[in-house]
Amino acid sequence: MTTSTAAATATTAAVRTQVRIPLRFSDGYQVAAEVVTFDGLADGAEHVALILGDPAATATPLVRLHSECLTGDVFGSARCDCGPQLREATERIAATGGVLLYLRQEGRGIGLYNKLDAYALQDQGLDTYEANLALGLPEDARDYTAAAQMLTALGITELNLLTNNPDKARQLDDLGISVTRTVPTGVHTTPSNLRYLHAKVQHTHHTIALAPVPSLAG
Incomplete structure (x- = not known):
């Protein structure tokens, strides 16, 4: 998709439904969110927006693009940092x-x-990236x-983006959404996800501050 085509496509969706629901996390934190569904999304997936x-x-609301991760978000897997993020x-x-934005993009x-x-x-x-390529996938x-x-x-056409992933800011800019500032998330390390986080830095240049771990650098 060209930049001009993508920018044009990005104007065609419409709000479908909006409903208020409570969000509760395992540590006891809870907050209410306005959950919004849409008609006309380019990929036809059931993405939702949580207005918090x-x-x-503010002229530049804080926004996160969070890709669905069943294992991390729901089951609490420590192999990634998705649930804590x-x-x-x-x-x-x-x-x-x-x-x-909770995006139905399981497994990147x-x-x-x-x-x-x-x-x-x-x-x-x-x-994690080598495994995708070995399966013949991006x-x-x-x-x-x-x-x-x-x-x-x-x-919302101007925002502060909560992310460590530079590709998200690049794509939004190309799609006509102005990213005023990139705000890093915290670093959520566990013994199980340290290699995964290093791979993010090495392969896709995520802005995550990690101590060098030579045994994980390969």
């Missing part, structure tokens, strides 16, 4: 006012079954056209 706090209180983002956005866009196949290869020594298959459509439908 009052985004209209979701918990952190929810509280930080609620405090300042903004939107969390390759789907749940492929992600679990990749897990099996990781158990044999490959990192390192990262995510396209954020639908995210730009959602933001545009919500009236």
Whole structure:
């Protein structure tokens, strides 16, 4: 998709439904969110926006694009940092006012079954990106056209982006969404996800401050 085509596509979605629901996390934190669904999203997936706090209180609301991770978000897997990032983002956005886009992009866009196949290869020594390539899949298959459509439908064309992933800011800029500032998330390390986080830094230049671990650098 060309930049001009993507920018045009990003204007065509519309709000479908909006409903208020409570969010509760395992550590006891809870907050209410306005959950918004959409018609006309480019990829046809059931992405949702969670409006937290009052985004209209600032010209540049805080926004996170969070890709669905069943294993981390729901089952609490320590192999990644997705669950802790979701918990952190929810509280930080609620405090300042903004939107969390929950995008149905399991496994960086390759789907749940492929992600679990990749897990099996990781158990044999490959990192998360190498495992995707070994399956004949992209390192990262995510396209954020639908995210730009959602933001545009919500009236948000300028924002601060909560992310460590430079590709998210690049894609949003190309899609006509102005990223005023990139705000890093915390670093959520466990013995189980340290190699995964190093792979993010090495392969896709995530801005994560990690101590060098020579044994994990390969």
